[in-house]
Amino acid sequence: MSLLEAIFLGLIQGLTEFLPISSTGHLTLTGKLMNLISTENPEHWTSFMAVIQLGTLAAIIVYFWDDIWKIVFSFFKDNLTQRKKYKEQSAESKQGWLIIIGTIPVVIIGLAFKDVIEGAFTKNLVVIASSLIVLAVILGIAEKTAKFKKDIKDITILDSIIIGIAQAMALIPGSSRSGTTITGGLFMGLKRETAARFSFLLSIPAIFASGMLELYESLKFIDAGMSLNLIVATLVSAVSGYLAIDFLLKYLRKNTTFIFIYYRIALGILIFVLLYFNVINKEGVYV
Numbered sequence: 001m002s003l004l005e006a007i008f009l010g011l012i013q014g015l016t017e018f019l020p021i022s023s024t025g026h027l028t029l030t031g032k033l034m035n036l037i038s039t040e041n042p043e044h045w046t047s048f049m050a051v052i053q054l055g056t057l058a059a060i061i062v063y064f065w066d067d068i069w070k071i072v073f074s075f076f077k078d079n080l081t082q083r084k085k086y087k088e089q090s091a092e093s094k095q096g097w098l099i100i101i102g103t104i105p106v107v108i109i110g111l112a113f114k115d116v117i118e119g120a121f122t123k124n125l126v127v128i129a130s131s132l133i134v135l136a137v138i139l140g141i142a143e144k145t146a147k148f149k150k151d152i153k154d155i156t157i158l159d160s161i162i163i164g165i166a167q168a169m170a171l172i173p174g175s176s177r178s179g180t181t182i183t184g185g186l187f188m189g190l191k192r193e194t195a196a197r198f199s200f201l202l203s204i205p206a207i208f209a210s211g212m213l214e215l216y217e218s219l220k221f222i223d224a225g226m227s228l229n230l231i232v233a234t235l236v237s238a239v240s241g242y243l244a245i246d247f248l249l250k251y252l253r254k255n256t257t258f259i260f261i262y263y264r265i266a267l268g269i270l271i272f273v274l275l276y277f278n279v280i281n282k283e284g285v286y287v
Helices: 003-018 023-033 042-063 065-081 091-112 114-118 125-145 157-169 177-187 192-221 224-252 258-276
Strands: none
Touching: 003 023, 003 042, 003 177, 003 224, 023 042, 023 125, 042 065, 042 192, 042 224, 065 091, 065 192, 091 157, 091 192, 125 177, 125 258, 157 177, 157 192, 177 192, 192 224
């Protein structure tokens, strides 16, 4: 992998991590077309993707720093220093509980299917294309049936559980973490911007855990040249991720998600066309 390729992949990661269009799908398709994914050791590519996610994690933390600080401070205050019943806790402290509860499904499912997630299944373009299209249809249904009434303060424990389960479904390649969680949020009656905002906050523990775990496990595969590429890709993903967050939140204040729905369907169809004409095969070899 060249430095230019690392910059390009970091840009794709940052822009697609937060838009509901699947960063895994875009990175995998790009990696395969650029012949960067080894079919013998697909875990290396999974590690690369997980590590550069730390750049998008930095983007979330910087963008939502005020929210995160208030949530952490209030959570410790209401649960440790001045213990209160859940109903009596501040809105920020309750958000902390909602994030914790919503993270549980992805932790359980992620650990249970770790080997599958890191294996060839993650790189299978048939799975990715199918997920792009299926989630687009489900998101479209959510758009048509959602009530768009709830703000961040109105999110309940049940909402958090459902959205958390939706986040776990993003472990299926091509689904998109923001795509599944925003979809779950819309089904639970959240406003579009609220669904996206909670989606980003909910993603922090999952991105941090997966990124740090993969970083630790991938150290044995990283040499000096690879380290530079990882650092550059991560920095680029951080900057582009910040811009993507800002764009999506502002966009969803006045617009629907249908532009992303149409894009997902078009991309899924394109992948199937490439597979049909043997431009690439489903295992990911560019031919």
